[in-house]
Amino acid sequence: MKLVIDANIPAADACFGGVGTLHRLPGREIRAADLQNADALIVRSITQVNRALLTDSPVRFVGTCTIGTDHIDLDYLKERNIGFASAPGCNAEAVVDYVLSSLLTVSEREGWPLLERTVGIVGAGNVGSRLQRRLQALGVAVRVCDPPRAEQEGASGFVSLDKLIGESDVICLHTPLVKAGPHATYQLLNAQRINELAPGTLLLNAGRGDCIDGLALRSRLAGKGDITAVLDVWEDEPDIDAGLRDLVALATPHIAGHSLDGKLRGTWMIQKALAAQLNQPSGMPFSELCPPPALATLTLQSALPVEEALRLCVRAVYDVRRDHDALQRQVTHQGIAKGFDSCRANYPLRREFATLTVFLENDAVSLQPSLQAAGFQVRCG
Ligand SMILES: NC(=O)C1=CN([C@@H]2O[C@H](COP(=O)(O)OP(=O)(O)OC[C@H]3O[C@@H](n4cnc5c(N)ncnc54)[C@H](O)[C@@H]3O)[C@@H](O)[C@H]2O)C=CC1
């Protein structure tokens, strides 16, 4: 069996080596000719999987080691009866870590107390609902907009997008890219909504770039300059708008979900799905695939103000400024598109908050609820 697989997928040998021969290619360079005698195609978000790619190929299974599926023509796969799997939730914890690291960074720079702000979450699926849980456990006021869920579960607990925009100091976008239908998210934050954002609003997008009108955001930032933006996802990746990048407070190259844990979980979930399609036993348990973290413990010996303690522990595990600075550096050296992709291809090892156990001593034990809420393991004593 021949598997064509994105070269940036970690643990490919461990997960798929037993199934067949692996042919590794850069995700953006996988072409129809590469799939002439392939049986399975394993991708991440940067490979467009559609009729043009698959029409002459014998591929019987497509797996994407990602949450998002907007790069896959699911109707075409169905039409051809090609097996398909994605990895729902695989890197959701990592995205929430990214959001917390970003909010703590911007609030520190701008000098406002995060825990006293209202955060609006647009899209409350695997990512958004985890973010909601962590923020609410921290005592942050939250508004949630998720019309598909509101339709299914009832309106209680959800608000409209316009109400959320009117009531939130911070707006976090975690929607999939949906181009048509009653709940389309393409340009969900259009020029009108961007203009309606109250001065002082922090807008963060870790969903998909096309959910925001980038030109409108750019002109609001360049014009009045009275809002702040954090962008991990962009229109036209990797050739993103350089002018917009210059204006956002934190600019990262679509890496919010790039924890080692999240990537390995994605690979592992697709390996399980392929094994199921082939009627083979699935491989090793996830715990065997994921190595222990380099930084396993940290001790706080006395109490700190809560947000300071959060920043300390968050940055010990993941400091978003590293990714912002790396993009800045690579873009300066290599230009926008190459710099963007080079950061992604050479992404440093990053673990999730849950891999760190924080020991609290003396009066630092008062920090237990907050650190636990943020996603760390906590021990007192
Ligand atoms: N930046 C990154 O590295 C990553 C980005 N993502 C993106 O984030 C998206 C969300 O991830 P998950 O939460 O895991 O997906 P999910 O499928 O679990 O949740 C998406 C939620 O968005 C809601 N939604 C759909 N249309 C909406 C609309 N018009 N307005 C408000 N809510 C709407 C859905 O009802 C659902 O609850 C993914 O589809 C992917 O595109 C995911 C992982 C990593």
Ligand SMILES: O=C(O)C(=O)[C@H](O)COP(=O)(O)O
């Ligand atoms: O899971 C998703 O959906 C994502 O957006 C990924 O985390 C992004 O990773 P790449 O596939 O772009 O490496």
